[in-house]
Amino acid sequence: MTPRIAVLGSGANGSSIGADLTLAGVDVTLVEQWPAHVEAMRATGLTIRMPDEQLHVRPRTLHLCEVATLREKFDIVLLLMKAYDSRWATQLIAPHLADDGLVVGVQNGMTTKTIAEVVGAHRTMGAVIEISSTMNDPGLVLRHSGPARSWFAVGALEGGPVGREEEVAALLRHSGGVEIVHDILATKWMKLVSNCTTLVTTASLGLPMLDALAVPGMRTIMLRSGQEALDVGAALDHPILPIFGLQPADLERSDEVVETLLDTLYRDFVLPGATTTVLQDWSKSRHSEVDDINGTVVAEAARLGLSAPVNSAIVEVAHRIERGELRPSLEVVEVLRRHIGD
Ligand SMILES: NC(=O)C1=CN([C@@H]2O[C@H](COP(=O)(O)OP(=O)(O)OC[C@H]3O[C@@H](n4cnc5c(N)ncnc54)[C@H](OP(=O)(O)O)[C@@H]3O)[C@@H](O)[C@H]2O)C=CC1
Numbered sequence: 201m202t203p204r205i206a207v208l209g210s211g212a213n214g215s216s217i218g219a220d221l222t223l224a225g226v227d228v229t230l231v232e233q234w235p236a237h238v239e240a241m242r243a244t245g246l247t248i249r250m251p252d253e254q255l256h257v258r259p260r261t262l263h264l265c266e267v268a269t270l271r272e273k274f275d276i277v278l279l280l281m282k283a284y285d286s287r288w289a290t291q292l293i294a295p296h297l298a299d300d301g302l303v304v305g306v307q308n309g310m311t312t313k314t315i316a317e318v319v320g321a322h323r324t325m326g327a328v329i330e331i332s333s334t335m336n337d338p339g340l341v342l343r344h345s346g347p348a349r350s351w352f353a354v355g356a357l358e359g360g361p362v363g364r365e366e367e368v369a370a371l372l373r374h375s376g377g378v379e380i381v382h383d384i385l386a387t388k389w390m391k392l393v394s395n396c397t398t399l400v401t402t403a404s405l406g407l408p409m410l411d412a413l414a415v416p417g418m419r420t421i422m423l424r425s426g427q428e429a430l431d432v433g434a435a436l437d438h439p440i441l442p443i444f445g446l447q448p449a450d451l452e453r454s455d456e457v458v459e460t461l462l463d464t465l466y467r468d469f470v471l472p473g474a475t476t477t478v479l480q481d482w483s484k485s486r487h488s489e490v491d492d493i494n495g496t497v498v499a500e501a502a503r504l505g506l507s508a509p510v511n512s513a514i515v516e517v518a519h520r521i522e523r524g525e526l527r528p529s530l531e532v533v534e535v536l537r538r539h540i541g542d
Pocket residue numbers: 208209210211212213214232233234237280281282283306307308309329330331332333334335476477484489
């Protein structure tokens with residue numbers, strides 16, 4: 201029987217993957233919380249604009265409130281909501297997941313265990329996603345990195361559905377390169393290191409990623425943030441593993457890991473003018489994934505009796521921005537320095 205697939209959270213990345221699966225003839229349904237986006241996809245279709253090509257598809261769509269009308273169960277749910285929405289989104293879809301179905305957290309942040317707490321480790325698959333994309337208008341995604349420049353990792357937790365990774369990899373391969381990994385938590389932590397380096401740091405200046413990196417003093421703050429995350433990962437016994445298609449030999453020098461990740465991300469995935477998913481949230485007046493990214497490093501450091509002053513400063517600044525006390529701007533470089541104590 202043809203597997204029934206859902207993309208739960210069809211924002212920038214969910215829509216891109218959903219469009220690729222629709223074009224490939226997969227039985228896929230896009231479930232989405234932004235009413236105007238669902239209505240636009242139903243009325244005129246979904247457009248994915250990439251640097252070298254444009255896709256236009258008519259996907260099957262569901263408003264979140266229509267999930268309750270579903271009769272058949274899904275075999276695989278690709279969860280592409282923001283990390284902070286993982287628990288309730290998994291609870292929402294759980295009654296509509298087949299007994300041997302899988303929920304795959306195709307997100308930033310350490311969401312795999314959260315998903316497993318809801319549907320069980322045996323129905324959970326972890327994933328790392330590297331697609332750079334933006335969605336500002338309903339029905340239209342600007343995908344900066346097409347399938348040839350997108351990368352995923354897929355892996356099961358211990359006690360999870362080991363051996364079924366290929367079912368998920370086969371789907372994601374329509375959207376980019378896929379590696380099956382044996383230590384998904386360590387692989388996701390490596391992505392967290394990259395995210396700590398780039399996401400909230402550059403967004404807090406209100407600039408596209410490339411411009412923010414060029415601001416004097418920023419590269420140092422970014423690398424220090426990533427290094428703290430890497431150090432906390434080491435204290436958690438996470439090995440250094442290659443992501444973004446790198447090889448183990450590329451990360452042999454432990455003092456250069458964060459810089460290599462940063463340079464690889466900027467070289468292979470980020471286009472001029474591209475803003476982070478965090479700045480996209482802020483520009484829509486939504487809160488960001490800061491607590492799932494830098495906040496996770498601070499929390500894990502505290503649990504281990506360590507400190508993470510740079511990530512603490514970044515969390516504090518992001519919370520001030522989200523409370524409306526600070527605007528993302530160049531002045532934030534100084535604010536960050538003061539919080540760090542430089
Ligand atoms: N975007 C990127 O470049 C990258 C993102 N990621 C990660 O992928 C995951 C998904 O991110 P991404 O696709 O960017 O997230 P989006 O914010 O685009 O989408 C996530 C969910 O939020 C909803 N949403 C977004 N804006 C609004 C709005 N104005 N009102 C109501 N709902 C809204 C989305 O629907 P809709 O947007 O339709 O409203 C979707 O359901 C995250 O974990 C992210 O960190 C990883 C690599 C790169």
